[in-house]
Amino acid sequence: MKRFITITIAVVLMTIGLTMPASAASITVKVDAPYYTPKATSVDVVASKSSGSHVYYMMTLQQQYTDGWKSKQSLRGDFIKSTPTKRFYTSTMTNGQYRIKLTAYSNAAKTKKIGTYYSKDFAVTRW
Template sequence: MTLGLTTPASAASNSITIKVDAPYYMPGAKSVDVVASKSSGKRVYYTMYLQQLYTDGWKTKQSLKGEFVKSTPTKRFYISTMITGQYRIKLKAYSNAGKTKHTGTYYSKSFAVTR
Protein backbone atom coordinates (compact mmCIF):
# COMPACT_ATOMS: atom_id res chain seq x y z
CA MET A 1 0.00 0.00 0.00
CA THR A 2 1.79 3.10 -1.17
CA LEU A 3 -0.79 5.62 -2.29
CA GLY A 4 -2.55 7.29 0.61
CA LEU A 5 -4.35 10.47 1.49
CA THR A 6 -6.35 11.78 4.39
CA THR A 7 -8.95 14.23 3.19
CA PRO A 8 -11.66 14.83 5.73
CA ALA A 9 -14.70 16.67 4.43
CA SER A 10 -14.92 18.23 7.88
CA ALA A 11 -12.06 18.65 10.35
CA ALA A 12 -11.67 15.78 12.77
CA SER A 13 -9.22 15.24 15.60
CA ASN A 14 -8.62 11.61 14.62
CA SER A 15 -8.02 11.49 10.87
CA ILE A 16 -8.38 8.35 8.79
CA THR A 17 -5.91 7.58 6.01
CA ILE A 18 -7.08 5.58 3.00
CA LYS A 19 -4.44 3.76 0.97
CA VAL A 20 -4.82 1.92 -2.33
CA ASP A 21 -2.12 -0.39 -3.66
CA ALA A 22 -1.36 1.46 -6.95
CA PRO A 23 -1.96 4.77 -8.76
CA TYR A 24 -3.23 2.95 -11.88
CA TYR A 25 -4.47 -0.49 -12.88
CA MET A 26 -3.82 -2.11 -16.26
CA PRO A 27 -5.96 -4.80 -17.96
CA GLY A 28 -4.20 -7.68 -16.17
CA ALA A 29 -4.96 -6.34 -12.68
CA LYS A 30 -7.44 -8.32 -10.58
CA SER A 31 -8.42 -5.91 -7.80
CA VAL A 32 -7.94 -2.56 -6.14
CA ASP A 33 -6.74 -3.33 -2.61
CA VAL A 34 -7.66 -0.75 0.03
CA VAL A 35 -6.72 -0.26 3.69
CA ALA A 36 -8.08 2.48 5.95
CA SER A 37 -6.20 3.27 9.16
CA LYS A 38 -5.92 5.75 12.00
CA SER A 39 -3.40 6.31 14.77
CA SER A 40 -5.64 5.76 17.78
CA GLY A 41 -9.05 6.19 19.28
CA LYS A 42 -12.32 4.39 19.53
CA ARG A 43 -13.94 1.87 17.22
CA VAL A 44 -15.06 3.28 13.86
CA TYR A 45 -17.99 1.90 11.88
CA TYR A 46 -17.75 2.68 8.19
CA THR A 47 -19.09 2.34 4.71
CA MET A 48 -16.40 2.40 2.01
CA TYR A 49 -17.47 3.38 -1.51
CA LEU A 50 -15.77 2.86 -4.87
CA GLN A 51 -16.60 5.97 -6.93
CA GLN A 52 -16.03 6.68 -10.62
CA LEU A 53 -15.60 10.17 -12.07
CA TYR A 54 -18.13 11.20 -14.73
CA THR A 55 -18.57 14.59 -16.39
CA ASP A 56 -21.22 15.49 -13.81
CA GLY A 57 -19.24 14.32 -10.75
CA TRP A 58 -18.36 11.22 -8.73
CA LYS A 59 -20.80 8.29 -8.84
CA THR A 60 -20.78 5.35 -6.43
CA LYS A 61 -20.28 1.97 -8.13
CA GLN A 62 -19.77 -0.45 -5.19
CA SER A 63 -19.66 -0.36 -1.40
CA LEU A 64 -18.29 -2.38 1.53
CA LYS A 65 -19.11 -2.07 5.23
CA GLY A 66 -17.24 -2.86 8.40
CA GLU A 67 -15.66 -1.62 11.58
CA PHE A 68 -12.13 -1.17 12.94
CA VAL A 69 -10.10 0.29 15.79
CA LYS A 70 -6.67 0.87 14.18
CA SER A 71 -6.95 -0.44 10.62
CA THR A 72 -9.27 -2.32 8.31
CA PRO A 73 -8.24 -5.66 6.86
CA THR A 74 -7.42 -5.33 3.16
CA LYS A 75 -10.65 -4.63 1.29
CA ARG A 76 -10.92 -5.57 -2.38
CA PHE A 77 -12.87 -3.98 -5.21
CA TYR A 78 -12.60 -6.27 -8.25
CA ILE A 79 -11.44 -4.78 -11.57
CA SER A 80 -13.74 -7.10 -13.57
CA THR A 81 -16.70 -4.93 -12.52
CA MET A 82 -15.04 -1.64 -13.58
CA ILE A 83 -14.70 0.19 -16.89
CA THR A 84 -11.85 2.47 -17.99
CA GLY A 85 -11.79 5.70 -16.00
CA GLN A 86 -10.75 7.63 -12.90
CA TYR A 87 -11.80 6.25 -9.53
CA ARG A 88 -11.45 7.05 -5.84
CA ILE A 89 -12.39 5.51 -2.51
CA LYS A 90 -14.77 7.42 -0.23
CA LEU A 91 -15.15 6.38 3.41
CA LYS A 92 -17.96 7.59 5.65
CA ALA A 93 -17.14 7.05 9.34
CA TYR A 94 -19.58 6.70 12.22
CA SER A 95 -19.19 6.34 15.99
CA ASN A 96 -22.04 3.85 16.40
CA ALA A 97 -23.07 0.57 14.77
CA GLY A 98 -26.43 2.01 13.69
CA LYS A 99 -24.50 4.59 11.64
CA THR A 100 -26.55 7.52 12.93
CA LYS A 101 -23.58 9.46 14.40
CA HIS A 102 -21.48 10.56 11.41
CA THR A 103 -17.93 11.54 12.41
CA GLY A 104 -16.31 12.29 9.05
CA THR A 105 -15.94 11.60 5.35
CA TYR A 106 -12.54 10.71 3.89
CA TYR A 107 -11.18 10.16 0.36
CA SER A 108 -8.25 8.37 -1.24
CA LYS A 109 -6.23 9.94 -4.01
CA SER A 110 -7.84 9.18 -7.36
CA PHE A 111 -6.49 6.30 -9.43
CA ALA A 112 -6.89 5.15 -13.03
CA VAL A 113 -8.30 1.89 -14.39
CA THR A 114 -7.60 0.85 -17.99
CA ARG A 115 -9.58 -2.05 -19.48
Protein backbone atom coordinates in the same frame (compact mmCIF):
# COMPACT_ATOMS: atom_id res chain seq x y z
CA MET B 1 -3.96 39.49 22.10
CA LYS B 2 -6.15 38.78 19.08
CA ARG B 3 -4.16 35.64 18.15
CA PHE B 4 -4.51 34.22 21.67
CA ILE B 5 -8.28 34.68 21.61
CA THR B 6 -8.63 32.92 18.24
CA ILE B 7 -6.65 29.89 19.42
CA THR B 8 -8.60 29.72 22.67
CA ILE B 9 -11.92 29.76 20.80
CA ALA B 10 -10.79 26.95 18.50
CA VAL B 11 -9.74 24.79 21.48
CA VAL B 12 -13.04 25.43 23.27
CA LEU B 13 -15.06 24.55 20.16
CA MET B 14 -13.13 21.29 19.72
CA THR B 15 -13.56 20.44 23.41
CA ILE B 16 -17.34 20.82 23.34
CA GLY B 17 -17.64 18.83 20.12
CA LEU B 18 -18.59 21.53 17.64
CA THR B 19 -15.87 20.48 15.20
CA MET B 20 -14.64 17.08 14.05
CA PRO B 21 -12.75 15.24 16.82
CA ALA B 22 -8.98 14.94 16.34
CA SER B 23 -9.17 11.12 16.36
CA ALA B 24 -11.57 11.15 13.42
CA ALA B 25 -9.51 13.64 11.43
CA SER B 26 -6.55 11.27 11.29
CA ILE B 27 -8.25 8.57 9.16
CA THR B 28 -6.36 7.83 5.94
CA VAL B 29 -7.59 5.76 3.00
CA LYS B 30 -4.93 4.20 0.77
CA VAL B 31 -5.08 2.10 -2.39
CA ASP B 32 -2.22 -0.17 -3.48
CA ALA B 33 -1.43 1.56 -6.82
CA PRO B 34 -1.99 4.82 -8.74
CA TYR B 35 -3.21 2.93 -11.84
CA TYR B 36 -4.44 -0.55 -12.76
CA THR B 37 -3.75 -2.28 -16.09
CA PRO B 38 -5.83 -5.05 -17.71
CA LYS B 39 -3.71 -7.60 -15.80
CA ALA B 40 -4.82 -6.25 -12.41
CA THR B 41 -7.58 -8.23 -10.68
CA SER B 42 -8.43 -5.94 -7.76
CA VAL B 43 -7.93 -2.58 -6.12
CA ASP B 44 -6.75 -3.25 -2.57
CA VAL B 45 -7.76 -0.66 0.03
CA VAL B 46 -6.81 -0.10 3.67
CA ALA B 47 -8.14 2.61 5.98
CA SER B 48 -6.27 3.41 9.17
CA LYS B 49 -6.06 5.91 12.00
CA SER B 50 -3.81 6.69 14.93
CA SER B 51 -6.31 6.64 17.82
CA GLY B 52 -7.94 3.60 19.40
CA SER B 53 -11.62 4.61 19.23
CA HIS B 54 -14.01 2.27 17.39
CA VAL B 55 -15.13 3.38 13.91
CA TYR B 56 -17.92 1.95 11.77
CA TYR B 57 -17.70 2.68 8.07
CA MET B 58 -19.12 2.49 4.57
CA MET B 59 -16.38 2.24 1.93
CA THR B 60 -17.56 3.11 -1.58
CA LEU B 61 -15.86 2.81 -4.98
CA GLN B 62 -16.63 5.94 -7.02
CA GLN B 63 -16.02 6.63 -10.72
CA GLN B 64 -15.51 10.11 -12.14
CA TYR B 65 -17.86 11.35 -14.87
CA THR B 66 -18.15 14.80 -16.46
CA ASP B 67 -20.96 15.67 -14.02
CA GLY B 68 -19.21 14.37 -10.87
CA TRP B 69 -18.42 11.20 -8.96
CA LYS B 70 -20.84 8.25 -9.12
CA SER B 71 -20.90 5.44 -6.55
CA LYS B 72 -20.41 1.93 -7.94
CA GLN B 73 -19.88 -0.62 -5.14
CA SER B 74 -19.87 -0.45 -1.34
CA LEU B 75 -18.42 -2.43 1.54
CA ARG B 76 -19.21 -2.07 5.25
CA GLY B 77 -17.33 -2.83 8.39
CA ASP B 78 -15.70 -1.52 11.52
CA PHE B 79 -12.19 -1.11 12.90
CA ILE B 80 -10.16 0.27 15.77
CA LYS B 81 -6.71 0.89 14.22
CA SER B 82 -7.07 -0.24 10.59
CA THR B 83 -9.33 -2.22 8.31
CA PRO B 84 -8.30 -5.55 6.91
CA THR B 85 -7.43 -5.24 3.22
CA LYS B 86 -10.65 -4.64 1.29
CA ARG B 87 -10.89 -5.50 -2.41
CA PHE B 88 -12.84 -3.97 -5.25
CA TYR B 89 -12.53 -6.25 -8.29
CA THR B 90 -11.50 -4.60 -11.56
CA SER B 91 -13.60 -7.03 -13.64
CA THR B 92 -16.64 -4.89 -12.75
CA MET B 93 -14.92 -1.59 -13.67
CA THR B 94 -14.70 0.25 -16.98
CA ASN B 95 -11.86 2.54 -18.11
CA GLY B 96 -11.64 5.72 -16.11
CA GLN B 97 -10.66 7.60 -12.97
CA TYR B 98 -11.77 6.24 -9.61
CA ARG B 99 -11.44 6.94 -5.90
CA ILE B 100 -12.50 5.34 -2.64
CA LYS B 101 -14.87 7.26 -0.37
CA LEU B 102 -15.01 6.25 3.29
CA THR B 103 -17.83 7.55 5.47
CA ALA B 104 -17.04 7.01 9.17
CA TYR B 105 -19.52 6.72 12.04
CA SER B 106 -19.13 6.43 15.81
CA ASN B 107 -22.00 3.94 16.26
CA ALA B 108 -23.01 0.65 14.65
CA ALA B 109 -26.39 2.03 13.51
CA LYS B 110 -24.44 4.57 11.42
CA THR B 111 -26.47 7.52 12.68
CA LYS B 112 -23.57 9.49 14.24
CA LYS B 113 -21.34 10.55 11.38
CA ILE B 114 -17.71 11.36 12.16
CA GLY B 115 -16.66 12.43 8.68
CA THR B 116 -15.99 11.53 5.05
CA TYR B 117 -12.52 10.64 3.75
CA TYR B 118 -11.15 9.92 0.26
CA SER B 119 -8.26 8.02 -1.25
CA LYS B 120 -6.16 9.59 -3.96
CA ASP B 121 -7.65 9.19 -7.44
CA PHE B 122 -6.47 6.18 -9.45
CA ALA B 123 -6.86 5.09 -13.07
CA VAL B 124 -8.25 1.80 -14.39
CA THR B 125 -7.56 0.59 -17.93
CA ARG B 126 -9.49 -2.53 -18.88
CA TRP B 127 -8.30 -2.87 -22.54
